[in-house]
Amino acid sequence: MTLPDTTPTPRRILLIIGGGIAAYKALELIRALRKRGLAVRCVLTAAAQHFVTALSAGSLSGDTVYSDLFSLTDEAAMGHIELSRDADLLIVAPATADLMAKMANGLANDLASTVLLATDKPVLVAPAMNVRMWLHPATRRNVERLRADGASFVGPDEGDMACGEFGPGRMAEPERIAEAAVEMLRPADAKPLSGRHVIVTSGPTHEPIDPVRFIANRSSGKQGHAIAAACARLGARVTLVSGPVAIPDPSGVDVVRVETAVGMLEAVDAALPADVAVFCAAVADWRVAAQGGEKMKKDGKGPPALVLVENPDILATTAHRASGRPDLVVGFAAETEKVIAHAQDKLRRKGCDWIVANDVSTATGVMGGDSNTVHVVSAKGVESWPTMSKAAVADALARRIAAALGESTWV
Numbered sequence: 001m002t003l004p005d006t007t008p009t010p011r012r013i014l015l016i017i018g019g020g021i022a023a024y025k026a027l028e029l030i031r032a033l034r035k036r037g038l039a040v041r042c043v044l045t046a047a048a049q050h051f052v053t054a055l056s057a058g059s060l061s062g063d064t065v066y067s068d069l070f071s072l073t074d075e076a077a078m079g080h081i082e083l084s085r086d087a088d089l090l091i092v093a094p095a096t097a098d099l100m101a102k103m104a105n106g107l108a109n110d111l112a113s114t115v116l117l118a119t120d121k122p123v124l125v126a127p128a129m130n131v132r133m134w135l136h137p138a139t140r141r142n143v144e145r146l147r148a149d150g151a152s153f154v155g156p157d158e159g160d161m162a163c164g165e166f167g168p169g170r171m172a173e174p175e176r177i178a179e180a181a182v183e184m185l186r187p188a189d190a191k192p193l194s195g196r197h198v199i200v201t202s203g204p205t206h207e208p209i210d211p212v213r214f215i216a217n218r219s220s221g222k223q224g225h226a227i228a229a230a231c232a233r234l235g236a237r238v239t240l241v242s243g244p245v246a247i248p249d250p251s252g253v254d255v256v257r258v259e260t261a262v263g264m265l266e267a268v269d270a271a272l273p274a275d276v277a278v279f280c281a282a283v284a285d286w287r288v289a290a291q292g293g294e295k296m297k298k299d300g301k302g303p304p305a306l307v308l309v310e311n312p313d314i315l316a317t318t319a320h321r322a323s324g325r326p327d328l329v330v331g332f333a334a335e336t337e338k339v340i341a342h343a344q345d346k347l348r349r350k351g352c353d354w355i356v357a358n359d360v361s362t363a364t365g366v367m368g369g370d371s372n373t374v375h376v377v378s379a380k381g382v383e384s385w386p387t388m389s390k391a392a393v394a395d396a397l398a399r400r401i402a403a404a405l406g407e408s409t410w411v
């Protein structure tokens with residue numbers, strides 16, 4: 001996707017390249033950005049220069065490369081404050097653990113960190129680091145802080161890492177970072193989902209047994225939250241109705257927190273009308289018929305029998321609404337076998353427009369994991385997408401939704 005050529009001068013990116021093995025991909029990123037008509041200027045940290053040279057970055061960007069905060073010549077030509085404001089968007093790729101720690105804490109002891117502290121422009125962060133470093137509580141805190149400060153994130157992806165380990169920490173592919181940059185630069189009213197209201201359900205539900213116990217499932221909310229964030233990035237007003245999860249709220253969406261299936265249906269109804277509803281939550285099929293007001297005790301008469309009653313089906317209820325049905329209703333189907341056949345059956349039974357089907361057999365590790373292999377099933381056929389991170393699935397689905405709203409038929 002390229003930006004419409006309405007501006008006389010190209011939009012400018014300041015690309016801050018951190019010192020990690022993924023720095024070589026930053027060179028591809030320069031090309032991906034320029035391919036989209038963006039001007040790129042690079043700042044290299046001292047560590048980055050161990051991985052890529054200023055000559056490579058300068059040749060590909062066609063501009064001066066900056067790396068020294070105390071260079072008299074650089075400072076005379078383009079002061080560091082000017083450098084930080086002259087761009088329309090700053091991209092940090094790869095954003096190392098160290099660079100993110102500096103950003104989160106407002107350190108400014110080299111050119112990259114100083115420019116990041118001095119800027120008044122949006123910042124897109126593409127983290128890349130060892131999986132343990134990414135999962136370390138210090139990095140978790142820094143990511144939260146940066147999100148709260150308004151930074152946008154793309155990636156990291158899950159996969160094999162240069163250090164021989166596996167997990168989240170790989171830098172997002174350059175094409176995806178470039179696409180995210182294009183979306184960020186697009187004026188709010190020109191984004192593909194601007195003016196649209198999207199409801200997303202996410203996470204598990206907790207169905208109480210007594211005041212301290214509940215029935216739940218392993219849903220993490222990662223996929224639903226990523227979809228909410230992706231729709232918001234495309235300009236939608238998003239209401240995220242979330243069951244109890246341990247992940248942060250995505251930025252730029254209205255979050256309604258619920259516990260139970262009944263509470264989730266009420267919240268969805270209250271959020272209508274909407275153009276699109278994406279039902280990603282793993283809603284409990286049953287709840288306990290008579291919840292104990294007091295904690296159940298062992299009374300020596302053997303285990304109690306839990307009598308269950310069926311929960312409302314939020315997806316089917318919304319898809320079958322006589323009035324106020326969203327134009328596009330999307331369900332998810334977590335299946336352990338015959339994934340597509342079951343999804344087609346579910347599409348008919350639930351009355352929705354698309355079912356996004358995925359294989360959650362334990363071997364695939366989808367539940368709670370970071371990647372997903374999905375098939376988008378509609379009355380018109382099946383689109384099978386390659387295995388991607390949940391964030392990439394979310395981006396692709398948000399784009400697919402935007403494209404569908406612009407068409408007269410859904411697939």
Ligand code: C5P
Nearest residue numbers: 279280281283312313314315331332333
């Ligand atoms: O029937 P099953 O649970 O497999 O259907 C999954 C789809 O239906 C998901 O989109 C899920 O969010 C939705 N669902 C719902 N309310 C329920 C059960 C499932 O919205 N009570």
